[in-house]
Amino acid sequence: TTIDNLSRLSLLAKKLEDFLGIRSVKVVDGSTENSSLGIEAAKQFMNEIGDGKTVAVTGGTSIALIPKYIKSSMLQKDLLFIAARGGVGEEIGLQANVIAASFAEACDSSYKAFYYPEALGEEAHKAFLKDPAILKMIDLYNTTDCVLHGIGDAQTMAKLRNSSMEEQQLLLEKGAKGESFGYYFDRSGKEVQRLRTVGIQTEQLQEVPLIIAVAGGKNKAEAILSYMASAPKQTILVTDESAANEMLRLL
Numbered sequence: 123t124t125i126d127n128l129s130r131l132s133l134l135a136k137k138l139e140d141f142l143g144i145r146s147v148k149v150v151d152g153s154t155e156n157s158s159l160g161i162e163a164a165k166q167f168m169n170e171i172g173d174g175k176t177v178a179v180t181g182g183t184s185i186a187l188i189p190k191y192i193k194s195s196m197l198q199k200d201l202l203f204i205a206a207r208g209g210v211g212e213e214i215g216l217q218a219n220v221i222a223a224s225f226a227e228a229c230d231s232s233y234k235a236f237y238y239p240e241a242l243g244e245e246a247h248k249a250f251l252k253d254p255a256i257l258k259m260i261d262l263y264n265t266t267d268c269v270l271h272g273i274g275d276a277q278t279m280a281k282l283r284n285s286s287m288e289e290q291q292l293l294l295e296k297g298a299k300g301e302s303f304g305y306y307f308d309r310s311g312k313e314v315q316r317l318r319t320v321g322i323q324t325e326q327l328q329e330v331p332l333i334i335a336v337a338g339g340k341n342k343a344e345a346i347l348s349y350m351a352s353a354p355k356q357t358i359l360v361t362d363e364s365a366a367n368e369m370l371r372l373l
Protein backbone atom coordinates (compact mmCIF):
# COMPACT_ATOMS: atom_id res chain seq x y z
CA THR A 123 0.00 0.00 0.00
CA THR A 124 0.94 3.65 -0.21
CA ILE A 125 1.26 3.82 3.57
CA ASP A 126 3.75 0.94 3.59
CA ASN A 127 5.60 2.62 0.80
CA LEU A 128 5.79 5.92 2.66
CA SER A 129 6.89 4.38 5.92
CA ARG A 130 9.54 2.33 4.13
CA LEU A 131 10.93 5.48 2.48
CA SER A 132 10.84 7.56 5.64
CA LEU A 133 12.60 4.80 7.55
CA LEU A 134 15.36 4.79 4.95
CA ALA A 135 15.53 8.59 5.14
CA LYS A 136 15.75 8.54 8.94
CA LYS A 137 18.60 6.01 8.92
CA LEU A 138 20.56 8.07 6.43
CA GLU A 139 19.88 11.30 8.28
CA ASP A 140 21.29 9.83 11.47
CA PHE A 141 24.33 8.51 9.73
CA LEU A 142 25.11 11.54 7.55
CA GLY A 143 24.36 14.08 10.27
CA ILE A 144 22.86 16.61 7.89
CA ARG A 145 19.65 18.63 8.29
CA SER A 146 17.40 16.15 6.52
CA VAL A 147 17.20 13.40 3.93
CA LYS A 148 14.22 12.84 1.63
CA VAL A 149 13.99 9.51 -0.17
CA VAL A 150 11.69 9.17 -3.16
CA ASP A 151 10.31 6.07 -4.76
CA GLY A 152 11.70 4.64 -7.97
CA SER A 153 14.77 5.29 -10.06
CA THR A 154 16.16 8.55 -11.43
CA GLU A 155 14.47 7.86 -14.75
CA ASN A 156 11.18 9.06 -13.34
CA SER A 157 10.30 12.50 -12.17
CA SER A 158 10.02 11.93 -8.41
CA LEU A 159 13.43 13.41 -7.61
CA GLY A 160 12.49 16.64 -9.38
CA ILE A 161 9.07 16.76 -7.77
CA GLU A 162 10.47 16.29 -4.26
CA ALA A 163 13.30 18.77 -4.78
CA ALA A 164 10.83 21.36 -6.10
CA LYS A 165 8.63 20.76 -3.04
CA GLN A 166 11.52 21.22 -0.60
CA PHE A 167 12.58 24.36 -2.39
CA MET A 168 9.07 25.88 -2.43
CA ASN A 169 8.58 25.08 1.27
CA GLU A 170 11.85 26.58 2.38
CA ILE A 171 12.58 29.60 0.23
CA GLY A 172 11.48 33.09 1.26
CA ASP A 173 10.79 36.33 -0.62
CA GLY A 174 13.59 38.20 -2.34
CA LYS A 175 16.21 35.48 -1.90
CA THR A 176 19.25 34.85 -4.07
CA VAL A 177 19.44 31.25 -5.29
CA ALA A 178 22.52 29.69 -6.94
CA VAL A 179 22.03 26.53 -9.01
CA THR A 180 24.56 24.11 -10.52
CA GLY A 181 24.19 22.36 -13.85
CA GLY A 182 23.48 18.70 -14.54
CA THR A 183 20.50 16.46 -15.19
CA SER A 184 19.29 16.27 -11.58
CA ILE A 185 18.92 20.04 -11.08
CA ALA A 186 17.53 20.45 -14.60
CA LEU A 187 14.58 18.25 -13.52
CA ILE A 188 13.30 20.72 -10.93
CA PRO A 189 11.93 23.88 -12.64
CA LYS A 190 9.02 22.20 -14.36
CA TYR A 191 7.62 21.07 -11.01
CA ILE A 192 7.63 24.51 -9.46
CA LYS A 193 4.16 25.95 -9.02
CA SER A 194 4.63 29.66 -9.35
CA SER A 195 1.31 30.28 -7.59
CA MET A 196 2.75 28.72 -4.44
CA LEU A 197 6.03 30.46 -4.55
CA GLN A 198 7.53 33.47 -2.84
CA LYS A 199 8.32 36.34 -5.21
CA ASP A 200 11.30 38.36 -6.38
CA LEU A 201 13.87 35.64 -6.29
CA LEU A 202 17.17 36.08 -8.09
CA PHE A 203 18.69 33.00 -9.73
CA ILE A 204 22.38 32.77 -10.54
CA ALA A 205 24.64 30.01 -11.83
CA ALA A 206 26.72 28.47 -9.04
CA ARG A 207 29.43 27.75 -11.58
CA GLY A 208 30.51 28.35 -15.16
CA GLY A 209 29.91 26.08 -18.13
CA VAL A 210 31.07 22.47 -18.39
CA GLY A 211 30.56 19.80 -21.06
CA GLU A 212 28.75 20.23 -24.35
CA GLU A 213 25.13 19.87 -23.36
CA ILE A 214 23.61 23.37 -23.46
CA GLY A 215 20.41 22.43 -21.59
CA LEU A 216 22.45 21.15 -18.65
CA GLN A 217 24.50 24.32 -18.08
CA ALA A 218 24.03 26.09 -14.77
CA ASN A 219 23.18 29.43 -16.41
CA VAL A 220 20.52 27.86 -18.64
CA ILE A 221 19.00 26.08 -15.64
CA ALA A 222 19.08 29.34 -13.64
CA ALA A 223 17.06 30.93 -16.46
CA SER A 224 14.49 28.08 -16.38
CA PHE A 225 14.11 28.50 -12.63
CA ALA A 226 13.60 32.23 -13.08
CA GLU A 227 10.89 31.59 -15.64
CA ALA A 228 9.16 28.98 -13.47
CA CYS A 229 9.21 31.32 -10.47
CA ASP A 230 8.34 34.46 -12.37
CA SER A 231 11.61 35.91 -11.11
CA SER A 232 14.89 37.15 -12.53
CA TYR A 233 18.32 35.71 -13.22
CA LYS A 234 21.81 36.91 -13.99
CA ALA A 235 23.54 35.30 -16.94
CA PHE A 236 27.04 33.99 -16.32
CA TYR A 237 28.86 33.06 -19.52
CA TYR A 238 32.19 31.67 -18.39
CA PRO A 239 33.89 28.31 -18.52
CA GLU A 240 33.86 26.38 -15.29
CA ALA A 241 37.59 26.09 -14.84
CA LEU A 242 40.52 28.17 -16.08
CA GLY A 243 44.28 27.95 -16.35
CA GLU A 244 46.33 29.77 -13.73
CA GLU A 245 47.02 32.95 -15.70
CA ALA A 246 43.48 33.31 -16.99
CA HIS A 247 42.11 32.67 -13.51
CA LYS A 248 44.25 35.48 -12.05
CA ALA A 249 43.09 37.92 -14.72
CA PHE A 250 39.52 36.76 -14.29
CA LEU A 251 39.50 37.65 -10.61
CA LYS A 252 40.23 41.29 -11.52
CA ASP A 253 37.26 41.65 -13.83
CA PRO A 254 34.56 43.93 -12.33
CA ALA A 255 31.68 41.73 -13.61
CA ILE A 256 33.28 38.70 -11.96
CA LEU A 257 33.83 40.55 -8.72
CA LYS A 258 30.11 41.32 -8.65
CA MET A 259 29.31 37.65 -9.15
CA ILE A 260 31.70 36.61 -6.38
CA ASP A 261 30.00 39.14 -4.17
CA LEU A 262 26.63 37.56 -4.93
CA TYR A 263 28.08 34.21 -3.85
CA ASN A 264 28.89 35.81 -0.51
CA THR A 265 25.25 36.73 0.00
CA THR A 266 23.60 33.67 -1.57
CA ASP A 267 20.62 32.45 0.47
CA CYS A 268 20.10 29.08 -1.19
CA VAL A 269 22.12 26.63 -3.27
CA LEU A 270 20.61 23.81 -5.30
CA HIS A 271 23.23 21.37 -6.49
CA GLY A 272 23.90 17.98 -8.01
CA ILE A 273 26.53 15.46 -6.97
CA GLY A 274 28.53 13.73 -9.65
CA ASP A 275 30.43 10.48 -9.78
CA ALA A 276 34.12 11.47 -9.87
CA GLN A 277 35.11 9.46 -12.96
CA THR A 278 32.01 10.47 -14.90
CA MET A 279 32.65 14.13 -14.14
CA ALA A 280 36.33 13.86 -15.08
CA LYS A 281 35.29 12.45 -18.47
CA LEU A 282 32.65 15.15 -18.92
CA ARG A 283 35.40 17.71 -18.31
CA ASN A 284 37.62 16.06 -20.91
CA SER A 285 40.27 15.45 -18.29
CA SER A 286 43.34 13.68 -19.66
CA MET A 287 44.04 10.01 -18.94
CA GLU A 288 46.77 11.14 -16.50
CA GLU A 289 44.34 13.35 -14.63
CA GLN A 290 41.76 10.57 -14.48
CA GLN A 291 44.40 8.14 -13.25
CA LEU A 292 45.47 10.62 -10.57
CA LEU A 293 41.89 10.96 -9.36
CA LEU A 294 41.66 7.16 -9.12
CA GLU A 295 44.89 7.00 -7.15
CA LYS A 296 43.71 9.68 -4.77
CA GLY A 297 40.49 7.73 -4.22
CA ALA A 298 38.19 10.42 -5.64
CA LYS A 299 34.59 9.18 -5.52
CA GLY A 300 32.29 12.17 -5.54
CA GLU A 301 32.32 15.57 -7.16
CA SER A 302 30.47 18.79 -6.61
CA PHE A 303 31.21 22.44 -7.48
CA GLY A 304 34.46 21.37 -9.20
CA TYR A 305 35.79 19.66 -6.08
CA TYR A 306 36.59 15.97 -5.88
CA PHE A 307 36.14 14.12 -2.59
CA ASP A 308 37.38 10.78 -1.35
CA ARG A 309 35.30 8.38 0.72
CA SER A 310 36.11 10.20 3.97
CA GLY A 311 34.96 13.52 2.52
CA LYS A 312 38.48 14.86 2.10
CA GLU A 313 38.91 17.20 -0.84
CA VAL A 314 41.48 15.42 -3.02
CA GLN A 315 41.35 17.78 -5.95
CA ARG A 316 40.03 21.25 -6.60
CA LEU A 317 39.72 22.79 -10.03
CA ARG A 318 40.51 26.45 -10.49
CA THR A 319 36.80 27.06 -10.74
CA VAL A 320 34.80 30.03 -11.72
CA GLY A 321 31.91 29.68 -9.32
CA ILE A 322 30.92 29.34 -5.69
CA GLN A 323 33.72 28.09 -3.44
CA THR A 324 33.20 25.51 -0.69
CA GLU A 325 34.16 28.14 1.92
CA GLN A 326 31.28 30.31 0.72
CA LEU A 327 28.96 27.32 0.67
CA GLN A 328 29.45 26.86 4.42
CA GLU A 329 27.71 30.20 4.99
CA VAL A 330 24.66 29.51 2.82
CA PRO A 331 21.58 28.99 5.03
CA LEU A 332 19.62 26.70 2.71
CA ILE A 333 21.32 23.99 0.65
CA ILE A 334 19.45 21.33 -1.29
CA ALA A 335 21.52 18.51 -2.85
CA VAL A 336 19.79 16.34 -5.45
CA ALA A 337 21.26 13.01 -6.58
CA GLY A 338 19.83 9.56 -7.16
CA GLY A 339 20.54 6.18 -8.74
CA LYS A 340 22.43 3.20 -7.33
CA ASN A 341 25.61 4.10 -9.20
CA LYS A 342 25.80 7.45 -7.40
CA ALA A 343 25.66 5.99 -3.89
CA GLU A 344 29.40 6.12 -3.26
CA ALA A 345 29.67 9.62 -4.75
CA ILE A 346 26.88 10.87 -2.50
CA LEU A 347 28.47 9.31 0.60
CA SER A 348 31.85 10.83 -0.16
CA TYR A 349 30.44 14.30 -0.75
CA MET A 350 28.18 14.09 2.31
CA ALA A 351 31.05 13.08 4.59
CA SER A 352 32.10 16.74 4.67
CA ALA A 353 28.99 18.53 3.38
CA PRO A 354 27.68 21.59 5.25
CA LYS A 355 25.40 20.38 8.05
CA GLN A 356 22.48 22.51 6.86
CA THR A 357 22.21 20.41 3.68
CA ILE A 358 18.93 18.75 2.72
CA LEU A 359 19.57 15.68 0.56
CA VAL A 360 16.93 14.59 -1.94
CA THR A 361 17.70 11.11 -3.21
CA ASP A 362 15.94 7.97 -4.38
CA GLU A 363 15.41 4.51 -2.98
CA SER A 364 18.06 2.75 -5.05
CA ALA A 365 20.76 5.21 -4.00
CA ALA A 366 19.54 5.12 -0.39
CA ASN A 367 19.63 1.31 -0.18
CA GLU A 368 23.06 1.17 -1.74
CA MET A 369 24.40 3.87 0.62
CA LEU A 370 23.19 1.89 3.64
CA ARG A 371 24.74 -1.25 2.22
CA LEU A 372 28.09 0.51 1.80
CA LEU A 373 28.13 1.99 5.31
Ligand code: G3H
Pocket residue numbers: 180181182183184185271272273274275301302303
Ligand atom coordinates in the same frame (compact mmCIF):
# COMPACT_ATOMS: atom_id res chain seq x y z
O1 G3H B 1 27.89 18.52 -9.91
C1 G3H B 1 27.52 17.42 -10.21
C2 G3H B 1 27.00 17.08 -11.50
O2 G3H B 1 26.62 18.22 -12.15
C3 G3H B 1 25.89 16.07 -11.42
O3 G3H B 1 25.27 16.00 -12.65
O4 G3H B 1 22.92 15.56 -12.00
O5 G3H B 1 23.74 15.20 -14.34
O6 G3H B 1 24.46 13.67 -12.53
P1 G3H B 1 24.02 15.05 -12.88
